[in-house]
Amino acid sequence: MKANWIVLAGTLVLASACSVLMGQEKEDRTLLSQQQMTAIINEVSGERAMHHVQELVPYQFVRPTSEYQSHFREAEAMARMAKEYGFSNVAIEDYPTGQTWQPTVGELWTSSPKNSKIYDIHDIPESLASTNANGDISGDLVSVGQGAAADFAGKDVKGKFVLSLAPSGLAAIYGRAAAAGAIGVVGISAIGAGDRAVDYPNAVVWTTVVAQPNTAAWAVSPKVARELETMLNRGQKVTMRSITKSEQVPNKQEIVHAEIPGDGSTTQEVAIGGHLFESYIKQGANDDSSGCALTLEIGRAYLKLIAEGKLPRPKRTINFQWVQEISGTNAWFNAHPDKQKVIIGDLNFDMEALRLSQSRSFWILQRTPDTFPSYINDIAQSPMEYIAEVSRERVRYRATGYGASQPVESPNGSTDAFYIKVDKHYGSSDHVTYMQHGIPAVMFITWPDMWYHSSQDTPDKQDPTQYKRAAAVGTASLMALASGTDEMAARILSENIGRGLARMGESHTKGLGYMADATDAASLTDGYKEARIAVLHQAEVEKGVVTSASVLWTNADSGKQKTSAFLPLIDQRATELLSEVKAAYQLQALQRGVPAAEPVMTAQEKEAANLMVEGVARPGGLGGPGGGGGGGQRGAAPTGPQLPQEMNAEFAILLGKHKTALEIRDFLSGEFTPLPLADLMAVLHARETAGTVKLTVKAETPAKTGKAGKRASK
Template identity: 30%
Template sequence: MRKILFILSTFFFIFYCFSEEQFPPPSDIPKTILPLDLLMEIINESSGEMAFQNEIILTGVNRNREPEEYKNGYFETQFIEKKLKEYGIKDVSIVELPKSFFSRQDKTWDAISAELWMVKPQKVKLTDLREVPATLCQGSSSFEGEAELVYVGPGDSENYYKDKDVKDKFILVNGAPEPARRIGVEKFGALGIIAYSSSHPEFDPDQVGWNSIRVSEKEKKTFAFMVSTRMGNELRDRLERNEKIVLRASCKTQMVPYKEECVTALIRGDERPDEELIFTAHVFEGFAKQGANDDASGCVALMETARVIQSLKDSGKIKLRRSVRFLFVPEISGTASFLEKFPDIKKKIYANINEDMVGEALIKNNSIFQIKSTPYSLPSYLNDVVASLIEWIGEVNRINLKRTPTLPIYAPTGTRDPFYYAIDPYDGGSDHIVFVDGGVKIPAVMLICWPDMWYHTDRDTPDKSDPTQLKRVVVLSVASAIFLSNAGEKEVCEMLNLSYSKGLKRLGDDKIKAWQILRDSGKKDIHKAYKEARNVIIQGGIRERETLKSAMFFVGSNQKIHKILSRHLESISSLEKNILSEIQEFYIYLCSEYSLKPQEPKPTKEEMEASKLIPVRTEKMKGFFNSFAFREYLRDKKDLPPYNLGPAEFEVRNFIDGKRSALEIRDAVSAEYYPIEIKDVLNYLRVLESAGFVKIERKK
């Protein structure tokens, strides 16, 4: 009897595991904007392992760069160019870029050697450039000598030096070295700095952060070593026990002539080759700092994306109407310089997908894969196209109650991590900011995994990356490229449906935000809050209508599609009107609770004046905004009007188009971020005008 029960239970177990419930037919697999058979071709061709192997070659170990690279070309760019040519991509080249965009010097810093020893109370080598290239801070000068070590905490305030003699000594700093240099070295005469500061010491106390000091020609030459938090705390504890510690620092550095260069590759479209989707990833973030996830992972994901597209195109499995370009650059400055050097290419680009830190193992890094959308100043179909594919990958890899993903995308040697993802509003910090800048205005999104437990440290190495994650990103990138490159009438209908449907949710989120502004305002501020709540909804309606209109790039004046667009626009406007009515009813209710009489929103005198002022860009502000020149200007001025815009400063600038008034700019940015005082916007515009970036004209 037991034998029969065992056989039956085994049979039912096998039947359950291999039934259609576990391996669903294609009809049960969620649908998205590309057909399933094409998606399967993309999935089968994409290799997380090939991308991962390239990452190992690029950043398998941290290394101190050979001086010859600065004049003869860099290992990374030469390797990327070579591999892309191996993949059959014919239009590939290394391009030398101008170094003038951020006023860079003709020479760059280079480390030759560096060692740090404890010589008293015992002789112990603490760190060595050959073993930990992150240990010597960029900007350090050559030095040879011994000195006593003094702990000064973070060292970024004079309070930390009270009753401490640091003159002609080394200071131990629990924090970034540059703020401590400005006080400890410049003001109190310390010889050099030993610092410990990294992204996640609570997660890995042995990571050593990449860092730098910025010493001007007029300032005292010095050096800074970085050590791990574990080592820094051990030194601190010994000093606090009144041990006398003497260190010997030895470092040799030089300034060398260098090249600024990038790799560009183009897969040419067959019908509209002069319309380009451009993928970007930064291969350099300074020449000293290296990182597997940041951002070799973005580079190898792009390399594999290019290989897959070329392979599918060569085999006849796909066609490309438009061109796809790949750009591997020095972060931000390289992208800006490339667009500056090649204005004809810039005119061809209709969208950008920037990949920065995309390959890390999600569970190992406590991370989530994220898309950072375009800002309010540049609403676009691009957000919803890429987001829909991210959502599809997440859905088909989700472990549901049937115990299995419907279409798992795994690499043979990768993890089986779930595909954790988030669809986020705009955020900066990488090359996409060049494209969405108000002087460039090309829709761009960023793909990124965040957080990264080894961000900007010596332990950002390939063992933290995941071939499965890389494969999923490549599938996403290839699918996005194929859809956008071939977009015509049917694809635009798909985009309109996507953006309209997702726009309804975004307007719903706007309503929640507006409702909360009213709810949390209190009796004193209820009238002002109602004004801000209305603004959130009005700006949301503008954003969604502009998002829908943006898709018309692909079909021009096609009347059939324009009829569909018009109906969607009418629906958005109708919904906006309904939400405003609902917000008004809530406002009236709150006024009754506070025994107040409802008021129609009216502009203040300052707002009336701001509505007549139109900031217009000058030639100096055409193209990507030169923030370096702007900061230099601010440094020398002491009587400028104050402003406090925080992260909204970028968008205030982007909304300057020669048509919007200062008040309209304030309203748009307030809806995107938080209510901003009109005086802060006006003062910022006046500072830009004094620096020659804008001219403020009065509306006639």
């Protein structure tokens, strides 16, 4: 009886566990089977990824000039490990780009009030901002406060060093100081300000300054800057001494490339990677040796699971790219123009595996911008949410015991929660470069990063558990992207359709909020207009997402036929949501005792609807699909009126889309929050005056129905 009872009890427990797993199978689904996800979770190793990053940047160092004559240590390490793991076609590619400077000696001292070495670049490589500086120079220190032009007024800085605590960056302050005859600048950087300066006062943030002969620029920590300022405030004479030596060396783009080959059934390929370099002076365990270490582990695990028969061999060849950020990706595409034609998607990993609780961070998926709607976002979001769900304790499953249903943790890692966030597009990494080549791409990134671009971006801040979780997400995403089967194409399309409905619901909720927040009849009518714009905008984005998925079918024409069938259904969704928006408008009007009049176009809107906007090409171009950095284009910032910073990257792209001013305004309002038309027109007219935008009145055409008619009748 006792033995039989034990058997029966065990059977009941097993049945209960299976019941829970069956429930989770429905809820915690991804594009892969649960069996495949479990195989991935079991194989990916946070420890191996940590080992990779420790091979790449065990500590920050002054690069010997000999590396410029051969290969950099990081490139050789990546290539060696990729070969050992069984990657194919592993190669280090070099593309010469002229000459650059590499510091070999750098010391910053105070000669008075006491003789003390503050920094040596062999201790803190980031401290020397002017990497082209040469000389042994000394001078008294003068504080210029925030370093603005007014702060220099009345101060004799000729032949002296200036101290600035401005978080606006050293380059501008150095320019003012050098123009006034100063021989050196000592200051902090913007990224080292704010909470980071309080929590990590000893961090020195990497920055670069092109110095004139016999001058130098030094980046110091907030603590050192305050100590120097305190001495000056006490009336002490502070004398600085800078000893620097830099050598000119041959510059290059160095790229490590490796592959997991497809089965030969398709010419399509995919890409994954991170930037191995971000300037050769600055090194960072998190930014971005971590992305390279992680994607190397993703490839290793994928190859092993294929060999064991736990995952199918991909049909699409996978390109692993470990590059100099942005410029290296461009160099590779320039050298391999055929790749732009065959790569259909890219997964970019930039800054991974920080200890999230220690850095107060989230692991974030940055989606493609609305100007580049794509199927690829949902490929990445699906396993990301799965790993987050199975990694947390869910009280509704506690009948079988407390804890996560499928813990994703490493032996030497933390048990931190897996804080994730799916966010809007932000640029400033290699995913933008892929989009500028017409290839959809997403970025995974950890933010905030308390040690970003600083002397404290070292491996001890990283967490094998977060590496393991990110590797599980990356491997699952990569398998779905590289699969190449019609079955997976249909699954991805279904994911796009389902998640697209949720995104349309979010735009609907946003629009309803505009009306709920109205304070009078005029703002209620404006809220109604903005609600319609939000819904219509998202509907167009979702149609773009579905259309983009056609490339996933083995027969592209068949894919177009299959995806196009859903476009009118999305329009139907939008029509239904607009009906709800109208009903909510009428309810809000009734509650306020005002008429629910249908809005009409204002004179300003009519004028904007008739004004074509074209960007004028200039050095650096207008961006292209996917835009530039998160804050707009690289290079000199435009002067005059500005849009909200989060809109600038999309605005730069829209300038090349042959749209009217009103269409640009509605697009930005739909993607973000309502943008006053007057604000946009002020920016457009200012840029027209500057010669970067051309505004032309449309030729009159007969009235027509359709999208424009919808906008006019609101």
